[in-house]
Amino acid sequence: MHQGRVVYGAIEEVVFGHPAAGAIVAQMDRLGTHRAFLMVSGTLNRQTDEITRIREALGERCVGVFDAMPAHTPREAVIAATNAAREAGTDLIVTIGGGSITDGAKAVQLCLANGVDDVGGIDRIRVRNGVAPEMTAPSVRQISVPTTIAGGEFSAIAGVTDRSTHVKQMLRHPLAVPRATILDPAITVHTPEWLFLSTGIRAVDHCVEAICSRETHPYADAQSVKGLAMLTDALPRVKANLADLDARMDAQIGTWLSMGALSAGVPMGASHGIGYVLGAAFDVPHGYTSCIMLPAVMRWNARDNADRQAIVAAAMGYPGRDAGDVLDAFIGALGMPRRLSDVRVSPDHFDAIAEQAMRTPWVPRNPRRIDGPAELREILLLAA
Template sequence: MSAGATYSQTATERVFIGRPAAEAIAEEAETQGASRVFLMASRTLNRDTDEIEKIAKALGKRHAGTYDGMPAHAPRAAVLDAAAQARAAKADLIVSIGGGSITDAAKIVTLCLKHDLKTHDDMEPYHMYVGGDGAVVLPEFEGPDVRAVCVPTTLSGGEFNALSGATDEKAKLKQGYQHRLMAPVAVVLDPAMTVYTPEWLWLSTGVRALDHAMETLGSFLSNEFCDGVAENALRNLAEGLPRAKADPKDLDGRLKCQIGAWQSMIPVVAGVPMGISHATGHALGGTFDVPHGHTSCVMAPYALAWNESVNGERQKRIAAALGGGNASEAADKLIRGLGMPRSLGEVGVRESDLPDLAEAIMHDIWTRTNPRPIETADDVVSFLKTAL
C-alpha cells in the first residue's frame, strides 16, 4: 500500500464549461449578489474586439468599470494601479478576462482591497519566500472579502489556483501570493473567447499546462489520484494543441485544451510540488522577461532528461501519454511540432547570464522539490547548460 496523501480543495465553487462568457458572468454576478462588478481585461480584447462590451452590456447597471493596462508578469505597480481603480469603483466582484498575468493580477487585487495595499512596500509582508534553511515561508493573513471570477484566454491554468504571481520590479523577482480565498469563486471556460489569442501564446501556454502534468507525473510526492488526472491532461493537450494549430476555429479542440489545462492544475492545487522546470520558468519570467509559456517550451524536455536518472520509471507514464518512446524526446517532438522555441538562446539567454539566472532560481519555492536534488546554484548552472 502506498503512503497516505491529503487532497486540498480551493474555494472555487463553480466552473462554467463551454458557456458564453457574457452569459456566465452575468449569472455569477446575480448568484453573488454583486452590484459593482469591476472588469480586468486583456487590452487586445477590450480595444480590438467587442467581447468586453458584450460582457459589460450583459451586466448592465452592475458594471462598475474596466481596467485593461496589465503588462506581462503582473508588476507590482500595475497591480496596485488596478487595485486603486477597483477601490475607487467600490468593486464588490472582480472579473478577469485574459491570460495568466491578468488572471494573477485580479486575484492579487482582491488581496490589495482587503488589506488596503497602496504602495510597493505595502505588498512586501504578503508574498511567499524561501527561508535560509530552504523551506518555503507562507505568510498568514486574512483572505479577501471581494472575490474574483476568471475567464481565461490562455492555457497557463492559474485561474484554478489560489497561488498568484506578481513581479517585484525593484528586486527583479517574481513572487507568489497565496490564500485559499484568492482562488476565483467561479471560472468560465469559453473557447470562443480564446480565438483572439495569438497562436504562439495559446500554444506555448498549452505547453505550460503540459509541464504541470509532466512534473506531477515525475514527482515522488504525487499520488495515484493526481497521477491519473495528470495523465489524462497530457492526452487531452497532446490532441487538442495540434488541432488548434491546424484549425484555429476548432472550438471543440480548444475546449479540449482548456479541460486539459484544468486537469493539469488539479495536482498543483492539491499540493503536489513542481520541480526545476517550473522554478526556472519563474526566474526566466520575472528576471529575464521570457513569456510564461515559452519558459516551459524551452525547459520541460531538458528537465525530463535531467531527472530521468532518478525518476525514469515514473516518466514512462509521460511517454505513453505522449505517444510512446522516451519522455523527454516525446515532449521535444510535440513542442517542436507546435513551432515553439527549444533553447535558452532562442529566448535571449546567454551562457554569461547563467550565474544570475541560477541565483534567482535558488529563491524559487520549487527548486528544492525537484526529483533530482538541487542544493546549490552550481547544481542549477549544470542543469541550465544542457538547455543552451
C-alpha cells in the same frame, strides 16, 4: 503505502462551453453580487467587441474596467488596479484575459482586504521563505474567464514581479483562487497563436512535473495523466485549424485537469523553478519557459525517475520512448522555441539564473535532488 493529504480549494464552479457574457451574468446572480469591476486584456478591449458585449450584458452592474496589466504582473499595475477597484466600490472582480491578469486580480483581492495602497505595501502580504503571512481574508472575490491556457485561474497563488529587483514574488491565500472559472473557447480565438500554444505547453509542464514528482499520489495522477493526454491531442488540432472550437475546448479542459495535482498539494520541479527566474529577470513569456526548460529538466532527471517518465511518454502516445525526446519533438512540431538562445538568454547569464532559481519554492522539490547552482547550470547547458 501512500501518505498525504488533499485539500479541496475554494473553487465553487467551473462552467465550460457556455458563452462568457451570459455565464458572467449567471454567476453574478448566483453570488448575489451587483458591482463588477472588470480586469481585462487591453488587446481584447481595444481590438475586439468581446468586452463591449460583456459590459452590455452586465449593464449597470459593471462599475469599472481596468485594461493595463502588463506581462508578469508588475507591482505598479497591481496597485493601480487595486486603487481603481477600491474607488469603484466593487463587490466582485471579473477577469477576462491571460494569466498575468488573473494573477493580478488575485493580488488585488488581497490588497483590498489588507489596506495595501502603494507598491511597498505588497511586502506585508507576500510569501517569505515559503510562508504566507497572517492576513485578512479577501471579501471581494474573483471570477475568471481565461483567454490563455496556463491554468492560473485554478490556483490560489499569484506571482507578482518586483521591477526594482526583477524578482517574481509569490502571494498566496486560500481565498485568492477565483470562486468560478468560465471556459469559453470562442473568446480564446483572439489570443495570438504563439501565446495559446505556448501556454498549452505550460499546462503540459504542470501535468509532467506532477507525474514525475516524488510526492504525487493516485488522485493527482488521474488528473495529470488524463490532462496530458487531452493536451497532447488538442494542441496540434488547434495549430492545424485555429477556428476549431472543439479542439480549443479540449485544450481548456486538459488545462483544468493539469492544475488538479498542484491544487492537491503536489509540487512542481526545476522546470517551474527556472521558469520563474527566466520570466522575471529576462521577460521570457511563461509558456516559452516551459517549452525550453521542460525537455532539458526531464533529461537531467531521467537517471532518478525513469519509471515516472515512462508514464509521461505513454500518456503522450509513445510508450517505451524517451519522454524528453517525445516532449522535444511535440514542442518543436508546434513551432515553439526550443533553446535558451532562441529567447536571447546566453551562457553568460547561467550563473545568475542558477543562483536565483535555488531560491524558488520548486527547485528543492525537484525529483532528482539539486544541491546547488552547479547542478542547475548542468540543466541550463542542456537547454542552451
